[in-house]
Amino acid sequence: MKHAVLITGATSGLGLAYAKEYAKRGYNLIITGRRENKIIENANYIENTYHVKVKVVIVDLAKEEGLNLLLNEIKEEEIEVLVNNAGFGLKPVFSEVPKEDVDRIMFLQMNAVVLLTQNILKQMLPRHKGTIINISSDGAFAVMPRNVLYSSTKLFILNFTEGLYMELIDTAIRVQVVCPGFIDSDFHESAGMKVVKKKNGFMKFMDPQEIVRLAMKDLKKGRVVSVPGSEAKIIRFIAAFLPRKIFYNIIINFTRKRNHKLDTNIRKNDD
Structure with a gap:
């Protein structure tokens, strides 16, 4: 397949x-x-609506055999754009995370991103054309309790992408990392998290299509780190400039208030 885009985690x-x-x-x-x-x-739906070819690969990229299966499936494809999007979150505090989940999240959000990027980059370079988009999170700027592994792997993606950009500066390969805030999707439900999805105010959940629109606008401008949404930009600013002790206190207090409010709302909905 020519003129192709590979997108991981494209179920929703x-x-x-x-x-x-x-x-x-x-x-x-x-x-x-x-x-x-x-x-x-x-x-x-996409084939019927946009009249393009769509190849589906059912695969679990949190496992090495899943990654190898995908690499085998795409070895004859001519991929112009790679979007490393597949990811998941974990609900428990770090000490309670099962080893299997630790292995899965670290492989999916680090190993798979690196190895898939390297494989596809090797076919992009001889063609002097290509785009690599890695999906990180505002959690890369501000780690939070009960989000330790997720945020840490997303920070890895941020650093990896910025380093890759500098390494490829003299090539025609475009590189971008996207760091959105809360996304209106089934991400939290899949992780077993009960959330109240606000549509307005601070820390609201953004529509995925709007995030993509803003990120693509940044890509066109050559912006390497795309932070769609004002909330994510505020978090990035706070994390960068506040003294760490003050930052820790703000995050801890915010997390406690959020969890208390969430528990209250859940109890009301259950009644």
């Missing part, structure tokens, strides 16, 4: 939004996910 949310955006631009797609019925439904 940001991955699906990127799939629709690139299909609208006339690109063929290779999309991955684990929920077969849902992702095939997405593929059929």
